[in-house]
Amino acid sequence: AIRMTQSPSSFSASTGDRVTITCRASQGISNYLAWYQQQPGKAPKLLIYAASTLQSGVPSRFSGSGSGTDFTLTVSSLQSEDFATYYCQQYSTYPLTFGGGTKVEIK
């Protein structure tokens, strides 16, 4: 199975900060990568698919980039509602696999 490694696992940031989360695949997955946001006690929400395509309705402060094995999710200016846990997921090969998550906390 393809292993997805996210870093960091958690960090603190302030409203207005630009933040970047990294996801690395154990083998090349082209651009078959999605990013999700999960608030406590809620189901995840799709942010980005195909590594860089913003899901309809998702604010433009979110962006994704990368191809092959290395990917990033960037929030250009962190808002209060963005404090959450973020997951990457590869859909290049079965079994589908998620990264371990990155928790973004308020500083």
Add this chain to the structure above:
Amino acid sequence: EVQLVESGGDLVQPGGSSRLSCAASGFTFKNYAMSWVRQAPGKGLEWVSGINAGGESTYYADSVKGRFTISRDNSKNTLFLQINSLRAEDTAIYYCAKVPFGGDYVDYWGQGTLVTVSS
């Protein structure tokens, strides 16, 4: 509006079985692949199983292969997950997930149903 409503979660003894259901509405269910994703308490997301639109092709995580069975009834807009030989490590919220055309990611999630495996 897409809605996915799971049911069937319960307290189950180790070695026991349960059947999870997901009632879908707001889209043409028979045209879309579907998946189940789970999340153990305080842990990350784990993809469990997937099924194509017609139900002919199924896929499983290694951790559940041979114990879980995914199926669907397109006449009733319902997705199922039969879970057998349950272990403590199967304790999790199980999410029903809609897969869009063109990629095996999830564009809509249900609210989840909790399966607790304990004696």
